[in-house]
Amino acid sequence: MGFVIAIDGPAAAGKGTLARKLAAHYGLPHLDTGLTYRATAKALLDAGKPLDDEAVAARMAASVDLANLDRAVLSAHDIGEAASKVAAMPAVRVALVEAQRRFASTGKGAVLDGRDIGTVVCPEAPVKLYVTADAEIRARRRYDEIVARGETADFDAILDDVRRRDARDMGRKDSPLRPADDAHLLDTSKMGIEAAFQAARALVDQRL
Numbered sequence: 001m002g003f004v005i006a007i008d009g010p011a012a013a014g015k016g017t018l019a020r021k022l023a024a025h026y027g028l029p030h031l032d033t034g035l036t037y038r039a040t041a042k043a044l045l046d047a048g049k050p051l052d053d054e055a056v057a058a059r060m061a062a063s064v065d066l067a068n069l070d071r072a073v074l075s076a077h078d079i080g081e082a083a084s085k086v087a088a089m090p091a092v093r094v095a096l097v098e099a100q101r102r103f104a105s106t107g108k109g110a111v112l113d114g115r116d117i118g119t120v121v122c123p124e125a126p127v128k129l130y131v132t133a134d135a136e137i138r139a140r141r142r143y144d145e146i147v148a149r150g151e152t153a154d155f156d157a158i159l160d161d162v163r164r165r166d167a168r169d170m171g172r173k174d175s176p177l178r179p180a181d182d183a184h185l186l187d188t189s190k191m192g193i194e195a196a197f198q199a200a201r202a203l204v205d206q207r208l
């Protein structure tokens with residue numbers, strides 16, 4: 001495996017933005033692993049299949065094409081909610097983790113972000129970051145994004161969603177969201193995304 005930067009954390013903590021900035025800075029390919037769970041959920045929804053049939057979901061997961069993950073389509077809110085249900089099934093995770101590891105081990109390195117990169121997908125990664133922020137601040141960011149698109153949003157409903165998704169992702173048996181023992185904690189409620197990027201860069205530069 002090349003030089004992997006593993007980034008984990010809850011929804012809307014800023015890990016995607018941080019991952020993209022680091023990938024651009026170091027010239028590494030980036031995989032948002034959340035999109036692989038979202039693509040699996042969308043395939044099930046499109047096919048009219050239930051979200052809790054593990055064998056069917058695992059087959060869908062095995063056919064997800066990492067080169068064709070359309071963020072614009074997959075970022076819809078209901079797909080995120082469905083993805084978090086699908087992601088609790090071990091057979092789905094086996095299929096997607098295998099594809100994610102293949103991505104991580106091709107070439108000189110990669111940036112992967114998700115929930116279990118430092119703990120399960122790439123436990124040997126030389127740099128592990130755990131990006132978090134208070135639930136209210138993460139909900140506020142989501143709210144501002146939606147309003148900036150000219151759509152209406154209900155802050156309390158978004159905060160409820162953020163909390164429910166955190167509980168599901170942290171409480172599941174298989175690969176729960178948690179920082180790896182050797183992860184560096186970056187709290188973006190305190191430092192903002194640019195400061196988090198500078199801190200992450202300093203950590204990566206030490207390991208290069």
Ligand code: C5P
Nearest residue numbers: 011033034035037083084087114115116
């Ligand atoms: O990060 P994003 O919101 O796109 O992720 C959608 C869902 O996919 C998460 O709520 C989580 O349940 C699941 N996921 C996961 N492991 C990852 C990435 C995402 O379980 N590595």
